[in-house]
Each structure stands twice: as structure tokens, then as C-alpha cells.
Amino acid sequence: MDDNPLAGTAHLLDEIDKKLMILLRDGRTLIGYLRSCDQFANLVLHNTIERIHVDQEYGDIPRGTMIIRGENVVLLGEIDNEKESKLPLKEISVEEILDAQRREQETRYEKNKLMSKALKERGLTSSSTNELVQENFNM
Numbered sequence: 001m002d003d004n005p006l007a008g009t010a011h012l013l014d015e016i017d018k019k020l021m022i023l024l025r026d027g028r029t030l031i032g033y034l035r036s037c038d039q040f041a042n043l044v045l046h047n048t049i050e051r052i053h054v055d056q057e058y059g060d061i062p063r064g065t066m067i068i069r070g071e072n073v074v075l076l077g078e079i080d081n082e083k084e085s086k087l088p089l090k091e092i093s094v095e096e097i098l099d100a101q102r103r104e105q106e107t108r109y110e111k112n113k114l115m116s117k118a119l120k121e122r123g124l125t126s127s128s129t130n131e132l133v134q135e136n137f138n139m
Contacts, residue, residue, distance in 0.1 A: 059097025
């Protein structure tokens with residue numbers, strides 16, 4: 001019998017000091033080096049950046065060292081530096097990506113507003129459609 005309580009299970013200890021990409025529950029994408037974790041999957045990331053994607057462009061916002069609650073992690077994976085350099089994405093400045101993100105959110109908001117209006121005209125009005133419009137605007 002194996003004495004290791006973590007044997008046969010996926011655990012984060014193998015990922016220490018590796019460059020990871022983390023998708024958070026609020027939709028943000030973080031990239032950094034995993035320095036520590038605990039039994040609740042709380043993470044400490046070093047040299048962290050927040051990467052924002054809009055179409056085929058991206059921008060990186062430096063965030064430094066971050067502590068992330070495990071309950072906020074949706075997806076976590078190691079980054080292959082070789083493949084990362086070959087991505088068909090164009091890096092742009094932080095100001096440009098934030099402006100592109102704002103325009104994308106405004107477009108999404110207007111689209112959802114029109115959908116809500118069309119549903120209302122068909123008698124399908126509810127508070128959930130208004131919440132959907134507001135939720136998509138806040139993303």
C-alpha cells in the first residue's frame with residue numbers, strides 16, 4: 001500500500017515553480033509562476049500578469065505577486081514557452097487593449113439591449129433578460 005495520501009490524485013505540488021495560466025471565475029486570465037499552494041488550492045503567483053484578449057490581439061498588465069483563493073480558479077494549466085511564442089496573436093499596449101476591451105463590452109451591451117427589446121416586443125419580458133443585459137455589460 002502506498003503511504004502517500006496524494007498518490008494517484010492530481011495535486012498542485014508538481015506545478016510549483018512552473019509558469020501557469022489561470023482562468024478565474026470572473027473571466028480574468030492570469031499568467032505567473034506558482035510559488036505556493038495549500039490544501040484549499042489557494043495559490044501564490046509570482047511575476048503575475050493579467051492577459052486581456054480581444055480578437056487576435058492581447059495586452060499584458062503587470063500584477064506582481066498575487067494570492068488567489070482556490071474557489072475562484074476555474075482552469076489552471078502549465079504554459080509551454082515554445083508554443084506560446086508561436087501563437088498567431090499580436091501584442092499591443094495596455095492602453096490599446098483596454099480601449100479594445102471597452103469597445104467590445106459596449107458592443108456586447110448594445111447587442112443584448114436590442115435582444116432584450118426584441119424579446120419584450122414579443123411579450124417575453126422578465127427581470128432575467130434585464131439581468132442578462134447588465135451582467136454581460138459588466139464582464
